Amino acid sequence: MVEILCPHCEEEIELDDDAYGEFSCPYCDGEFEWGEKPKTRAKANAVSNSEPMNGIKAASHALHGAGGIMLIIGMFTGWLTVGGILDASPFGMKASVYGFSASVSWFELFGDGGDPVLAIFGIIFMLLAIVAIVSQITHIVFRVVNHLSDAGKLEVSMQMAYRSYQYRWHTSLTALASSVAGVVVMEIGFLIGFGGELASGFPRPSVFGILLLITLGGQFVMMNQELANE
Numbered sequence: 001m002v003e004i005l006c007p008h009c010e011e012e013i014e015l016d017d018d019a020y021g022e023f024s025c026p027y028c029d030g031e032f033e034w035g036e037k038p039k040t041r042a043k044a045n046a047v048s049n050s051e052p053m054n055g056i057k058a059a060s061h062a063l064h065g066a067g068g069i070m071l072i073i074g075m076f077t078g079w080l081t082v083g084g085i086l087d088a089s090p091f092g093m094k095a096s097v098y099g100f101s102a103s104v105s106w107f108e109l110f111g112d113g114g115d116p117v118l119a120i121f122g123i124i125f126m127l128l129a130i131v132a133i134v135s136q137i138t139h140i141v142f143r144v145v146n147h148l149s150d151a152g153k154l155e156v157s158m159q160m161a162y163r164s165y166q167y168r169w170h171t172s173l174t175a176l177a178s179s180v181a182g183v184v185v186m187e188i189g190f191l192i193g194f195g196g197e198l199a200s201g202f203p204r205p206s207v208f209g210i211l212l213l214i215t216l217g218g219q220f221v222m223m224n225q226e227l228a229n230e
Contacts, residue, residue, distance in 0.1 A: 002014070002015055002016070002017055002019075004034065006025040006027060006028060006030060006032065007030070007032050008025060008028050008030030008032070009025060009027050009028040009030065011025065011027040011028070013025060013026065013027075015034060019034060020034070021033070021034070054229070056222060056225045056226055056229060057226055059222050060219065060222035060223055060225070060226050061143065061147075063215060063218050063219035063222055064136070064139060064140055064143060064172070064219045064222075064223075065140065066215055066219075067136055067175065067212075067215045067216050067219050068133075068136045068137060068140050070208075070211070070212050070215055071129075071132055071133040071136050071175070071179075071212070072133065073208075074089070074090070074129065074133075074208065074209075074212055075089070075090050075091065075129065075133065076089060076091070077089055077208050078093075078094065078206045078208065078209070079125075079129075079182070079183055079186070079205060079206060079208065079209040079212070080183060080186050080187060080190070080203050080204065080205055080206060080209060081203070081204065081205075081206040081209075082190060082201050082202070082203045082204075083201030084201075085097060087206060088122070088125070088186050088190070088203075090125060090126040090129035090130070090182070091105055091106070091126060092104050092105035092106055092108070092122065093106075093122070106118075106119045106122030106123050106125075106126060107119065107123070109122065115193045117189070117192055117193050118189050118190070118192075118193030118194075120189075121185055121186060121188065121189025121190075121192070121193065122186065122189060124182075124185050124189075125182045125183075125185050125186040125189070128178045128179070128181050128182035128185065129178070129179070129182050131174065131178040132174070132175045132176075132178035132179045132182065132216075133175075135171045135172075135174035135175040135178065136171070136175040136216075138167075138171045139168060139171035139172050139175065141164075142163065142164040142165075142167060142168050142171060143164075143168060145160065145161075145164040146161075146164040146165050146168065149161055149164070168223060168226075169223055169224075169227060172219060172220050172223045173220055173223075175216055175219075176213075176216040176217060176219075176220045179212060179213060179216055180213060183205055183209060183213070186203070187203045187204070190203040191203065
């Protein structure tokens with residue numbers, strides 16, 4: 001509480017410390033003004049002053065989100081195919097003929113009757129896919145943190161704010177590069193492992209693999225557009 005003197009009758013009046021506005025004296029009924037207008041909170045200012053999201057940033061958000069979902073699905077989906085009969089996913093390959101199918105993991109190829117060379121290439125492919133998905137998830141986290149902190153809806157340390165802004169480009173590129181490298185490594189593995197036995201066709205990206213690489217490539221292009229506009 002604060003004690004003030006009525007400007008009309010000079011009697012003492014008690015008001016709250018943060019009182020502001022027009023008041024009436026309980027002694028003489030005289031009206032007077034007191035206090036300072038409360039300042040708008042910094043967070044509210046940050047929200048009101050933040051720029052609306054432009055089309056490039058919105059498209060980049062959408063593509064990176066789609067890329068993350070596709071990479072998660074891709075851990076259990078074929079990225080490459082050989083003649084539509086043999087499909088390779090990060091955890092193994094699957095052969096389908098006349099409605100019958102059989103799957104084998106890369107680690108199982110180290111056993112009797114397996115192909116250890118193909119297994120090694122498959123494991124490298126798996127590791128590259130894991131790097132891609134970890135990088136993509138990290139990028140999405142950085143993107144969310146950067147967006148919310150810019151809008152004043154999230155308070156983070158200076159170090160986290162710096163990382164979320166600085167490493168967006170690197171994580172987006174890593175997801176794309178690791179995915180492309182994984183496809184190339186697996187194609188080489190098929191060619192070396194099977195040699196001239198690939199009579200059913202040349203190993204190539206599946207429809208899913210093509211869509212995945214296009215999405216990751218598109219998100220990296222949009223990431224560069226974002227940085228160019230900042």
